[in-house]
Amino acid sequence: MNLMANLLPAAAEIFLLVMVCFILIFDLLLKQNKIYTYLFVQLTLLGCSLITVGTHQHGVFYAFNGMFVDDLLSDVLKMLSYLGMSMVLVYSRQYLLLRGLFTGEFLVLALFALLGMNVMISASHFLTLYLGLELLSLSLYAMVALQRDSAIATEAAMKYFVLGALASGLLLYGMSMLYGATGSLELGAVSNAIHQGVQNKALLAFGLVFIVSGLAFKLGVVPFHMWVPDVYHGAPTAMTLLIGSVPKLAAFAFVVRILVEGLQSLVSDWSGMLMVLAIASMALGNLSAIAQTNIKRMFAYSTITHMGFMLLGLISGSIEGYGAAMFYTVVYMIMSLGGFGMIMMLSRAGFEADTLDDFKGLNQRSPWLAFMMMLLMLSMAGIPPTVGFYAKFSVLSAVVQAGYTWLAVVAVLFSLIGAFYYLRIIKLMYFDVPESHVPIVVESDTGLLMTLNGLGVLLLGMLPGTLMTICAVSVRQSLLLH
Amino acid sequence: MIFGLPVISVAIWLPILFGMLVLATGDDKNAPMARLLALVGSVLGFVVTLPLYAGFNTSTSAMQFVELHDWINRFNIHYYLGVDGISMLFILLNSFFTVIVVIAGWRVIEKRVSQYMAAFLVMSGIVNGVFAALDAVLFYVFWEAMLIPMFIIIGVWGGPNRIYATMKFFLYTLLGSLLMLVALIYLYNITGGSFSILDFHRVSIPMTAQMLIFIAFFFAFAVKVPMFPVHTWLPDAHVEAPTGGSVVLAAIMLKVGAYGFLRFSMPITPDASHKMAGIMIALSLIAIVYIGLVALMQSDMKKLVAYSSISHMGFVTLGLFIFNAYGMEGALMQMLSHGFVAGALFLCIGVLYDRMHSRRIADYGGVVNKMPVFAAFFMLFAMANSGLPGTSAFVGEFMVLMGAIKVNFWYAFGAATTLIFGAAYTLWLYKRVIFGKIANPHVEELTDVNAREILILAMLTIFVLGMGLYPLPVGEILHASVNDLLVHVAQSKLPL
Structure with missing residues (x-):
């Protein structure tokens, strides 16, 4: 009975792990057609979400001696990550099929990455956090390198791996210092110890700096952003889609778990650091994005910007701010799924639609796709009535509430610069003449998903209240109950 | 209420709905269908705004036809609509002009008709x-949403x-709007969590904050005025x-x-x-005098009217x-x-442009010989633009001058120069385009306005003359709201 109670909070992860192992074997038996593996993976995701919903209870539950936590925040983030992963797979199926990458390995690695994310989301101990992070990162390194004969993908994988390993090192170093200062690796205990006063302040400060640097590396914010454009550009678009979307949820959870749950007492220290990171990211990300001709690189810089903006929500140090940051992350995931999904839909065998010029005259080739892309771009630029506006709005609101009105002004001025390069995409699609007249073949499943994605951005923009409340409530409950 | 639906909501969503329908007609094979739907949509869109006028109570400055529903509870944001004397007339004006532009674009727009018509209908809403x-x-x-259709x-x-031009338009206006957004969020905080504009009117704000808010609003609104x-x-x-689009x-x-x-x-x-x-x-007077002089020097007809605006x-x-x-x-x-x-x-x-595909004044001359009916309409509007008594423009300009002279003679003096400059650039434009010898062989081939064009010009004539002769x-409609606004403006909002 005790064992069951201990395992129940982690039921979805256990199920996922069992299914991954099963799929690994099942896939060996299938020779050519991987569609069954694919369907099996999608069913696994469905199963996971059913289990997560089924085992949800009001309150906070710990398992494995306080290393693993199940609360509303983790359940909501997990549900969203299942949804995101499922969308990633739908978008990338045809793209990978045409490139011979639609293999069992890809699907299994994707599930392992998901498992890593889930562990990160539910971690309440430095070791679990690190374990989840490494499981996610190693899966992603391998996925980027999956296209073995592509020099650029291999280079991207190497860069990703080396810099990722460095970041992990920084994090571990920081964690060990915190352990030295507080005598515990469990987030709750660390928090208590700091709250009661720590002897060695210098050790604590150094630990914090290393931790923030490591987090910044993983989030890809300036000045730890160097890997982002190269990896986004070099990786096959399906992998870029995966890297650029769902893991951001886990990264958000990671940051909240460490900084808010573990180190809330040091908020005045880390919020200053995050402020520098955020401003630098918004400045450099936006300015560099203007100069890009490759849309994947442009999105990479735009990601840097968005992550910087998300950090603004955390700076406020209030529960409203954390809720806003979560809302921002979720919205960002939805938009980036659509954006990269669109690149893959316009690609075909032997052709990557990854330069800006490939979007020229899209309105004449496919008005519907152009309209969807326009909605996504407007949302990224934060222009109502799309949901991107409310994401920016809620973060700005938290920033102003915290008394940093000047910071909000800085943020909106950078958004103005950002609006330029998103508008440029709309300009290319609507005002320019197409360079190629090859008909765009749209699979029915990706087409439907893109429609849902684009209109979703619009509908969520009309009625953003529900999602906003979900984010706010889940953050509030999890943090207050701890 | 229209069929049980609130008037303002219908006035907003009906054109947008029709815009979507028009968009759904697809490519230019269905252009006649798109045009017809757009016309129906715009006329209906205008008709549904008429109850605002008919049911308007001129004796109160309170908001009328109010609709209040919860929208985003997290931030206490409401779907809150209502009109007073200031805003009601603009809704009518806007819906009326949607009809005009749909008719005006009837034959002229030939590529991507459905998207063109849809953009205007959506924007109207x-x-x-x-x-x-x-x-x-x-x-x-x-x-902000207003920018998107115009951009397209x-x-x-x-x-x-x-x-x-369109990039400049969008980014310029976005800059101001974003600053306004920060100001609105700031106001939300100091009102203690309300986004209602009427609550904003009541809250007291220290001077420094007022100045900053004013500047933020200034960027947003001054860019739009411009x-x-x-x-x-x-x-x-x-x-x-x-x-x-220009209209x-x-x-x-x-x-x-x-x-x-x-x-x-x-x-x-x-x-x-x-x-x-x-x-x-000071900025207004510079605009009146200096921009008036700039208008005088334009060789492009549209630019001239733009500067005149x-x-x-x-x-x-x-x-x-x-x-x-x-x-006020x-x-x-005005x-x-x-x-x-x-x-x-x-x-x-x-x-003129549809016939000649040129906006340069120098390409014209002697148009009256070929387009006498058009010349008559153009004459009327040119006169109105220079503020001739009997046209609508006179009423507004005269009242502003009266108001200005009460405050300071030199304000009125500066502003009054526009009556000269305005007349100069408009009538000079008119003279160069309409009168004189036919200098250009293309003018020789001009045909006079057709029934569709006469229809729209005649509709506008009615309003220009009607408002000029009987502005009462x-x-x-304006009185109560303007007086209330003046009371508001006269009260200090500084905290005691």
Whole structure:
């Protein structure tokens, strides 16, 4: 009975792990057609979400001696990550099929990455956090390198791996210092110890700096952003889609778990650091994005910007701010799924639609796709009535509430610069003449998903209240109950 | 109520709904269908706004036809709509002009008809929302959303340099809007968590904050008006926009800026408004005089009318910031009148452009020989643009001058020069285009206005003359709201 109670909070992860192992074997038996593996993976995701919903209870539950936590925040983030992963797979199926990458390995690695994310989301101990992070990162390194004969993908994988390993090192170093200062690796205990006063302040400060640097590396914010454009550009678009979307949820959870749950007492220290990171990211990300001709690189810089903006929500140090940051992350995931999904839909065998010029005259080739892309771009630029506006709005609101009105002004001025390069995409699609007249073949499943994605951005923009409340409530409950 | 539905909501969503339907007709094979649907949609869109006029109570300054529903509870944001005397007439004006542009684009637009018509219908609904919104976030959503269709209209159907113009238009206006957003969030915080504009009117704000809020609002609204020196996007946008786009820009878009001053800047930050009034008046006078002179030198017809618009809008901002009833009511009259007159002038230029594909004044001359009916209409609107008594423009300009002279003789003196410059550039334009010898062989081939064009020009004539000869009904609608606004503006909002 005790064992069951201990395992129940982690039921979805256990199920996922069992299914991954099963799929690994099942896939060996299938020779050519991987569609069954694919369907099996999608069913696994469905199963996971059913289990997560089924085992949800009001309150906070710990398992494995306080290393693993199940609360509303983790359940909501997990549900969203299942949804995101499922969308990633739908978008990338045809793209990978045409490139011979639609293999069992890809699907299994994707599930392992998901498992890593889930562990990160539910971690309440430095070791679990690190374990989840490494499981996610190693899966992603391998996925980027999956296209073995592509020099650029291999280079991207190497860069990703080396810099990722460095970041992990920084994090571990920081964690060990915190352990030295507080005598515990469990987030709750660390928090208590700091709250009661720590002897060695210098050790604590150094630990914090290393931790923030490591987090910044993983989030890809300036000045730890160097890997982002190269990896986004070099990786096959399906992998870029995966890297650029769902893991951001886990990264958000990671940051909240460490900084808010573990180190809330040091908020005045880390919020200053995050402020520098955020401003630098918004400045450099936006300015560099203007100069890009490759849309994947442009999105990479735009990601840097968005992550910087998300950090603004955390700076406020209030529960409203954390809720806003979560809302921002979720919205960002939805938009980036659509954006990269669109690149893959316009690609075909032997052709990557990854330069800006490939979007020229899209309105004449496919008005519907152009309209969807326009909605996504407007949302990224934060222009109502799309949901991107409310994401920016809620973060700005938290920033102003915290008394940093000047910071909000800085943020909106950078958004103005950002609006330029998103508008440029709309300009290319609507005002320019197409360079190629090859008909765009749209699979029915990706087409439907893109429609849902684009209109979703619009509908969520009309009625953003529900999602906003979900984010706010889940953050509030999890943090207050701890 | 219309069939049990609230009037303002219908006025907003009906055109948008029709816009979507028009969009659904697809490519240009179904163009006749798209045009017909757009016409039905725009006419219905206008008809549903008429109950606002018929049921309007002129004796109160309170908001009427109010709709209040929860929208985003997390931030206490409501779907809150209502009109007073200031906003109601603009909703009518906007819906009326949608009909005009649909008819004006009937034959002229041949590529991507459905998208063109849909963009105008959607924009019509959104602009109605701007004028009716009483919740600041709702207002902001409509305010920004308005840019999207205009961006597309200029960028797709505009002239050769359209991309530069439309980018400039969008980014210029976005800059101001974003600063306004920060100001709105700040106000939300100091009202203790309300986005209702009416709550903003009541809250007291320290002077420094008032100044900063005023400046943020100034960027948002001055760009839209546009005031000197942030007016430079307008000539570009006007010149490159298709006729319908220019008409909506002149008749509607410029009005939302002045409306913003009335609804936000002046009642929310009255002390800052008084303090900044000197600068605002100076900028208005520069716009009136200097831009009037700039207009005189233009060789492009659309550019000339664009500069003339800036100059006339200078009258509006002057009227607002002299803080008396004459000035403010005159400014509102001038806004309405300028909508009709500038809209009509852009339509006239459109008529010529459709035939000759040139906007250069030098390419014309002697048009009266070939297009006598057109020349008569053009004459009337040219006269109205120079403020001839009996036309709508006279009423507004005269009232603003009366208001100005009460405050300071030299304000009125500066403003009055526009009566000379305005007459000079408009009549000179008219002379060069319409009279004289036929210098260009293309003019020889011109045909006079057809029934469709006569219809739209005649509709505008009715309003221009009607408002000029009998402005009383309009004035009655404005009185209560303007007086209430003046009371608001006179009260200090500084914390005690």
